[in-house]
Amino acid sequence: GIQVEQSPPDLILQEGANSTLRCNFSDSVNNLQWFHQNPWGQLINLFYIPSGTKQNGRLSATTVATERYSLLYISSSQTTDSGVYFCAVFPHSGGGADGLTFGKGTHLIIQP
């Protein structure tokens, strides 16, 4: 099946810093989503971005489908940004019937 690798696995930053999280995937995809899992375990949708660039406030994401990677940018980090960020993909080969394959996540800690 498709492989999803996220880097870095852990990241500790001071409040106000910027960060870039990376997601590499091994095959073409029909769907790519970024999620934030907060300390209470909730999985919060950040972006649906199988290709192109999107921005939402301090967060933005870019997916280069032809090169099989996606980047999540977080600017001016706040302590509430802490948590685990997951990239998940829906493989093109699934034919429409499949589930998301998740990476192992990037654990982000923002210190005040």
Added chain:
Amino acid sequence: DSGVTQTPKHLITATGQRVTLRCSPRSGDLSVYWYQQSLDQGLQFLIQYYNGEERAKGNILERFSAQQFPDLHSELNLSSLELGDSALYFCASSVGQQETQYFGPGTRLLVL
């Protein structure tokens, strides 16, 4: 709030027992997905239903089963529970089969 509801939020049971987890998708969503998040396996896709029919299976054990009812809510049945089944179980829904998936708050299962 994603619009996906799951009950119960927490469940504590003993080995060998059977439990049922319930999910109500967002209004208008026809696809329901079940995922399991454990410390050693990460987030894994279990099974997908679309408009009442099973469409895809992931890493779902034979002791587990699911169904989607005419009103589109879904239930995940876990039987002969083992200690290793302790995990966070998520339900997600989407309009079709490759669109954005929205996740519920999860059911935290502890098997003692």
